[in-house]
Each structure stands twice: as C-alpha cells, then as structure tokens.
Amino acid sequence: MPWITVQLLAGRTVEQKKELVAALTRETSRVCGCGTDAVQIVIEDVQKDNWGIGGILASEKFPGPPSPYGSGDPRFKTQT
Amino acid sequence: MPWITVQLLAGRTVEQKKELVAALTRETSRVCGCGTDAVQIVIEDVQKDNWGIGGILASEKFPGPPSPYGSGDPRFKTQT
Amino acid sequence: MPWITVQLLAGRTVEQKKELVAALTRETSRVCGCGTDAVQIVIEDVQKDNWGIGGILASEKFPGPPSPYGSGDPRFKTQT
Amino acid sequence: MPWITVQLLAGRTVEQKKELVAALTRETSRVCGCGTDAVQIVIEDVQKDNWGIGGILASEKFPGPPSPYGSGDPRFKTQT
Amino acid sequence: MPWITVQLLAGRTVEQKKELVAALTRETSRVCGCGTDAVQIVIEDVQKDNWGIGGILASEKFPGPPSPYGSGDPRFKTQT
Amino acid sequence: MPWITVQLLAGRTVEQKKELVAALTRETSRVCGCGTDAVQIVIEDVQKDNWGIGGILASEKFPGPPSPYGSGDPRFKTQT
Incomplete structure (x- = not known):
C-alpha cells in the first residue's frame, strides 16, 4: 500500500x-x-467500445484512431 | 477518463x-x-483491520496509532 | 455475473x-x-473529501451540504 | 461521478x-x-477462464461458445 | 502483487x-x-443498504441483524 | 457475495x-x-507493461519471459 489503479483509454x-x-x-x-x-x-x-461517457460509447463519440490523446482537438482536452 | 482509484491506509x-x-x-x-x-x-x-499484508492484518503488524505514516520507523518506509 | 459497482457521491x-x-x-x-x-x-x-475532480477535492469545489444532487445548481447537472 | 464499472462475461x-x-x-x-x-x-x-462461480471456472461450468447469453438454457438465466 | 480485493457483507x-x-x-x-x-x-x-441482489437491496431481502452469516438460515448459505 | 477480485501478473x-x-x-x-x-x-x-512497483514497470524490473513465477529467483518470491 498505497495501491493505485488507473483506468485509461487504450493507446498509450x-x-x-x-x-x-x-x-x-x-x-x-x-x-x-x-x-x-x-x-x-x-x-x-x-x-473505446468499453467506455461510456454521457450515455454514448467513446467509439461513437470519438471515432477515428484508437487514442484521441494528443490530437490537439480541444474536446479531448476536457472530455478524455 | 482517466479515472484513478487510490487505496490508502486510513489516517491521512x-x-x-x-x-x-x-x-x-x-x-x-x-x-x-x-x-x-x-x-x-x-x-x-x-x-488497518481490513488490510492484509503477507497474511497478517495491518492492525497486528503495525499496532499503535491509526496511521503509521511519518512515524520514522524504517519498516513503514518500505512496507506501507 | 454481471457484477456492477457504482461509485457515487455520498448522500443518497x-x-x-x-x-x-x-x-x-x-x-x-x-x-x-x-x-x-x-x-x-x-x-x-x-x-467529498475523497473525490478529486480536475485536481480539486469535491469538498472544496462544492462546499456546503453533503450532497449537491438536486440542488438546481446547473454546475451539478454536468459536473457531478 | 457517478462512475460505474460493469464486469460482464465476454461476448457481448x-x-x-x-x-x-x-x-x-x-x-x-x-x-x-x-x-x-x-x-x-x-x-x-x-x-470464462477468469471467472469463478461456486469454486469452478465458468469455462468448465458453461463449456461451449464464448458467451452463454441468449442461449435459452435456463441455467444461464439465473447463473450468469 | 498478487493484489486481492474482497467485497463482503459487513458484520465479520x-x-x-x-x-x-x-x-x-x-x-x-x-x-x-x-x-x-x-x-x-x-x-x-x-x-446491506449498498448491496443489490436480483434488483433488491440486501436490507430488504435479508432484514434483521446486520450480518446474516452463520444464521443457519439455508437461504444465506446460497444467497450471501 | 462475497465477491473477490484477484489482480495477478499475466501468465498463469x-x-x-x-x-x-x-x-x-x-x-x-x-x-x-x-x-x-x-x-x-x-x-x-x-x-508486465501495466504493473508498476516502486515506480518502475514490471517489464523493466523483471525482463524476460512473460511470467516470473516459479523462476526460482528469490526476488520473485518476495516481490511478485
């Protein structure tokens, strides 16, 4: 201990x-x-198919490459 | 996301x-x-009664005040 | 199975x-x-002291009664 | 928040x-x-190899296709 | 590691x-x-108020003392 | 209930x-x-790439075959 679990969108x-x-x-x-x-x-x-945000799968909300991180899209800065 | 869970010995x-x-x-x-x-x-x-380390409850292994953190006891530096 | 875990702000x-x-x-x-x-x-x-959102404890971000739900404050509608 | 985790038998x-x-x-x-x-x-x-129910792996208890859901087998209706 | 989490009905x-x-x-x-x-x-x-089984809170399904364990009630042998 | 989750290094x-x-x-x-x-x-x-111990990934700390278990290396006896 301490024991930390980090759930991240795959792709790192x-x-x-x-x-x-x-x-x-x-x-x-x-x-x-x-x-x-x-x-x-x-x-x-x-x-992305296993993460729901606001009732919508991330694969629908953020279509495209596996991970939206670093995309420069401001939505990702606050949503992901 | 990211979603982080931190399990800590109570007392912070x-x-x-x-x-x-x-x-x-x-x-x-x-x-x-x-x-x-x-x-x-x-x-x-x-x-402490809900944390087992090496098969022993923390309340047995580290008797005393609720949290051993900052105790200066070197065991805590590596064990907790 | 299925096994569902729901982490909620206390107060329900x-x-x-x-x-x-x-x-x-x-x-x-x-x-x-x-x-x-x-x-x-x-x-x-x-x-509230155990939930961090955007780097700030919920007890700082949403001071006041234990649970902000149903407060009518639009921030809670999207943040909590 | 709320944050919900759903553990499901794979195959949906x-x-x-x-x-x-x-x-x-x-x-x-x-x-x-x-x-x-x-x-x-x-x-x-x-x-199925990672889920134990009553001391038995689901892969032993429910052999066959990956997911038993919708199989019509009444055991699945109550056990899975 | 291994790291084991055990969710139990309170009362042990x-x-x-x-x-x-x-x-x-x-x-x-x-x-x-x-x-x-x-x-x-x-x-x-x-x-008991935080555990749902089959859509019903354990506090409704198993009213009475905090923990049903060891009650001798055969329902508990299979349900809890 | 009880519900038990076991996080193990992959390879069993x-x-x-x-x-x-x-x-x-x-x-x-x-x-x-x-x-x-x-x-x-x-x-x-x-x-191994998803497990950090002491600030280092297990894949760096224990390079080699997927699972160190049963390797006879005494480090694994206490560290994993």
Whole structure:
C-alpha cells in the first residue's frame, strides 16, 4: 500500500506508462510519507467500445484512431 | 477518463488528500496529454483491520496509532 | 455475473438506492439477456473529501451540504 | 461521478454495449438527479477462464461458445 | 502483487478477517508460487443498504441483524 | 457475495486458475460461513507493461519471459 489503479483509454505507449508510473509513485510517496517501494500501480487499458461517457460509447463519440490523446482537438482536452 | 482509484491506509489529513489529488492530476494530465478536467480520483481509506499484508492484518503488524505514516520507523518506509 | 459497482457521491437516501438497484438490474437483464437474479450491484458512497475532480477535492469545489444532487445548481447537472 | 464499472462475461456485441451504456446512464441520471454528462461507465469483458462461480471456472461450468447469453438454457438465466 | 480485493457483507469480526487474510494469502502463494509477502488483501465491508441482489437491496431481502452469516438460515448459505 | 477480485501478473495457466478459484472459494466459505455458491471470483491478468512497483514497470524490473513465477529467483518470491 498505497495501491493505485488507473483506468485509461487504450493507446498509450510503453514510454508514457513508464513515465506515468514513475511520476505517480514519486508524488504519492512524497505526499503520504511512505517509501516508493510501497507504491504499486496497475494500469487498465480501456477500449473505446468499453467506455461510456454521457450515455454514448467513446467509439461513437470519438471515432477515428484508437487514442484521441494528443490530437490537439480541444474536446479531448476536457472530455478524455 | 482517466479515472484513478487510490487505496490508502486510513489516517491521512484533508490537507494531504488535497495535495495528493492535485499532484496526481497534474502528473497524469502532463504525461497523458489530457486536460486536468478529465482526471477524476477516488481515495479509499482502508482501515488497518481490513488490510492484509503477507497474511497478517495491518492492525497486528503495525499496532499503535491509526496511521503509521511519518512515524520514522524504517519498516513503514518500505512496507506501507 | 454481471457484477456492477457504482461509485457515487455520498448522500443518497435508501429510497434512491432501492430505485437505482432496481432500475440498473432491470436494464442490465434486458440488454444482456441474463436473469435479474444474476445481477449484483455494490454502491460505494464516496465522501467529498475523497473525490478529486480536475485536481480539486469535491469538498472544496462544492462546499456546503453533503450532497449537491438536486440542488438546481446547473454546475451539478454536468459536473457531478 | 457517478462512475460505474460493469464486469460482464465476454461476448457481448458493440450494439449491446451501446444499449447498455445508454440505459444505465439514463436510469442513473434519473434516479440520482445528476446530468447524463456526469455518468461514466467502464465495461470489463471477463473471459470464462477468469471467472469463478461456486469454486469452478465458468469455462468448465458453461463449456461451449464464448458467451452463454441468449442461449435459452435456463441455467444461464439465473447463473450468469 | 498478487493484489486481492474482497467485497463482503459487513458484520465479520476481526478474528474472521484475520483468518480470512491468512487463508487466502497461504492458498494464493501456494498455487501461484509467489512468496506470501507479495500477497496483499483489502477487505471492503459492504452495508446491506449498498448491496443489490436480483434488483433488491440486501436490507430488504435479508432484514434483521446486520450480518446474516452463520444464521443457519439455508437461504444465506446460497444467497450471501 | 462475497465477491473477490484477484489482480495477478499475466501468465498463469488455466490449471492454476482452476486451483486458485477452488481454493479461495473453499477458504472464504469456511471462514465466512456462507455457501460456496455465493462466492464469485474474477481474475484480472495484468501485463508486465501495466504493473508498476516502486515506480518502475514490471517489464523493466523483471525482463524476460512473460511470467516470473516459479523462476526460482528469490526476488520473485518476495516481490511478485
């Protein structure tokens, strides 16, 4: 403990996951005062067909490439 | 999305939770390229009687005050 | 199975929970073609101090009574 | 928030998922008095080898095609 | 890892939780071939008003004392 | 109920899953006094790229074959 679960829209690279795990662990350790060794994180890659937002599947709401991240589309900045 | 769940040993202050939520949100937004508005976090306060580590309840393994964090005991630095 | 977990801001009445469980079970059974007996639901009441949205605790973002639902404040209609 | 997780035996079509997400969102919004935009849902497709019921894997208990739903077998109506 | 979450109807004693954590850890370690130190377990006590089975709250379905376990009522043997 | 979720590093065989589900169900039923039929278990296979321990992905920390279990490497006995 602490045990962290991150549900993300699928499509992140291994490099992004490395950086995410490093950053979340460092910040959790700093704020909670526990050792970094105590922090474990599981990332769950959620497919667009398995994510509903406002009653609509992400695959309908955000058609196109697997992951909308970094698309520059301002909707994604606030919606995803 | 992203949706983050943090299971923590109960005993953190509201100030620590504020700081934790701010830091995890900032880092997730930065690494994933999504807006901070898209990041939601739920903290689950786990009581010592409800956490087992290595087959032993935390209330047995770490008797004493509710939260061992910041105790200076090196065991906590790596175990909790 | 199906097994459904609902994380909600704390403050709902038992009557609302009864209605929610009945409705989600009925719809899941209808869409998935399984019996209602097969559907189980767990509601997790999340305190405002344990919910972060956009990097800010709900207790800061929505100060006041425990639950903002039904407040008529349009922010709650979209944010909570 | 509300945040809903649905663990389902794998094998549902995208059409079923669309309908499920729409129905659960509508009912949750209606009962809780929050906007539909606030409801997010994640569907987790559970493989038969990863689901145990009564101590037996679903792949042993319900051998055959991936999903038993809609099979007309009354066991599925109550067991799955 | 392994990380185990157990959702239980509230009402178990600390002695039962000790025994549960010890048994699940021992069996997981034995079957998976990992050390017992690697196994962590979180128990979530679910109140009767927060558990829906077949579309009905457990507080309606099983009225009476907080926990039906060990009641000798055969319904509980199969339903809870 | 009880409902058990087991997050495991991916790579276990179906035989191990059968044995794990049987053992966890038997022990939970025995300790909690509920019927085995009431116990449901979901196993989540976590890929090495999706598991962070101490701020490092398991794929970096434990490079090599998919699953380190049974490798005889004492690190795995305590770390995984």
